[in-house]
Amino acid sequence: MPGLNLYLTPGTVPTNGALPGTLQALIDVVADYMGISGSSAFNGINFGSSTPSPDNQNLPWFKTDASGNPVGLFSWNGVTWTGISTQTPAYSGNTNYPVNPTVGQVIYDTVAGGLVFWNGTIFTTVDGMVGDTKEVQATSLAQALLNNPGWAQDTPSIGRVVAGAGAATGSTVAHSYGATLGEESHTMLLSELVSHTHPEIYGTSTGQYQNGSQATGVYPAITPGSTTTPLAATSATGGGLPFNVCQPTIYYWRLTKTQ
Numbered sequence: 001m002p003g004l005n006l007y008l009t010p011g012t013v014p015t016n017g018a019l020p021g022t023l024q025a026l027i028d029v030v031a032d033y034m035g036i037s038g039s040s041a042f043n044g045i046n047f048g049s050s051t052p053s054p055d056n057q058n059l060p061w062f063k064t065d066a067s068g069n070p071v072g073l074f075s076w077n078g079v080t081w082t083g084i085s086t087q088t089p090a091y092s093g094n095t096n097y098p099v100n101p102t103v104g105q106v107i108y109d110t111v112a113g114g115l116v117f118w119n120g121t122i123f124t125t126v127d128g129m130v131g132d133t134k135e136v137q138a139t140s141l142a143q144a145l146l147n148n149p150g151w152a153q154d155t156p157s158i159g160r161v162v163a164g165a166g167a168a169t170g171s172t173v174a175h176s177y178g179a180t181l182g183e184e185s186h187t188m189l190l191s192e193l194v195s196h197t198h199p200e201i202y203g204t205s206t207g208q209y210q211n212g213s214q215a216t217g218v219y220p221a222i223t224p225g226s227t228t229t230p231l232a233a234t235s236a237t238g239g240g241l242p243f244n245v246c247q248p249t250i251y252y253w254r255l256t257k258t259q
Contacts, residue, residue, distance in 0.1 A: 009035040049100070051081070060084065065099040072105065088115065097123050112147045119259060124150025128257040133162075135252040144253040151255040158254075159184075161247070185242040 011033035020026045046052040046061035049071075057076040064070055073084040083104065090108040091097055098107065101118035106126065109116045115126040125148060128134070133154055138144035141153060160180065167174035175181075 009037045011035055052076075063102075065101070067099055069098060071098060071102070109149070112149060116149055119150075122150060122259055124257070124259050130257050130259065133157075133254060133256045135254050137252055141253055144255065148255055150257055150259045152258045154254045154256040159251075161249070162254075182245075184244065184246055186245050187240065187242040 013029065013033050020029055044056075044059050046056050046059050047064070048062075049064050049066050049068075052059070052061050061074040061076075061081060062070070063072055063074050063081075070089055072089070074081040075084055083106075088106055088108045089098075090110050092110045098105065098118075101123070103118055103120045106115055106117045107123070108114070109123070112125070116123040117126055128151075134151075136144050136148060138147060145151065145153070156178065160182075163175070165175055165177040165179070
């Protein structure tokens with residue numbers, strides 16, 4: 001659509017006309033004899049919340065909502081009215097969104113600090129597709145959701161590290177989508193210890209030995225000369241408490257786009 005160019009055109013004043021004696025009189029003369037050209041190229045514009053009639057589909061539509069708030073500029077493409085790229089109107093948060101928006105209408109949410117669009121049900125962020133996940137920083141979950149309309153907390157992954165489903169290159173283990181494993185703390189089982197031995201003290205034919213604190217002159221019962229019978233078992237030690245197996249971690253809010 002060609003642009004509208006308006007020009008001031010000087011008119012013809014009466015011959016031998018006297019110069020006005022006051023500034024206001026001079027302005028009156030200028031207004032009387034100055035013309036504007038170019039307006040004939042302007043055919044008009046549709047304005048308001050009502051869809052223009054077929055007779056006016058050749059004109060651009062400055063669309064508003066029912067309250068008169070601007071929605072945007074639209075043009076008829078032969079099938080439907082489509083938005084004309086222009087400055088995006090701004091709204092302060094989801095409590096002040098446009099009334100009766102059209103599908104695909106884009107606005108700037110000053111609270112979220114980004115663009116959102118009407119998908120037919122809600123205003124949701126322009127970025128991201130349904131199923132996408134991301135981590136965001138916010139002082140609370142409520143603030144994180146306010147800043148990201150159309151997103152929800154990804155509850156299955158709360159407190160978990162996320163990894164790719166399937167089998168890694170060179171691995172024979174395949175992890176299915178949604179599977180979970182691992183634990184934050186673990187108490188080691190006897191079966192999980194590496195196989196090992198402990199040295200023991202044995203008696204010999206040359207003397208007797210004691211293992212540990214015993215009264216003077218008291219020795220374990222042993223046959224002199226034996227080299228196969230232990231004098232005593234090793235004592236137990238350790239508390240058996242679970243230990244942390246987490247990698248160094250920082251926690252943000254993980255969200256998934258739902259709409």
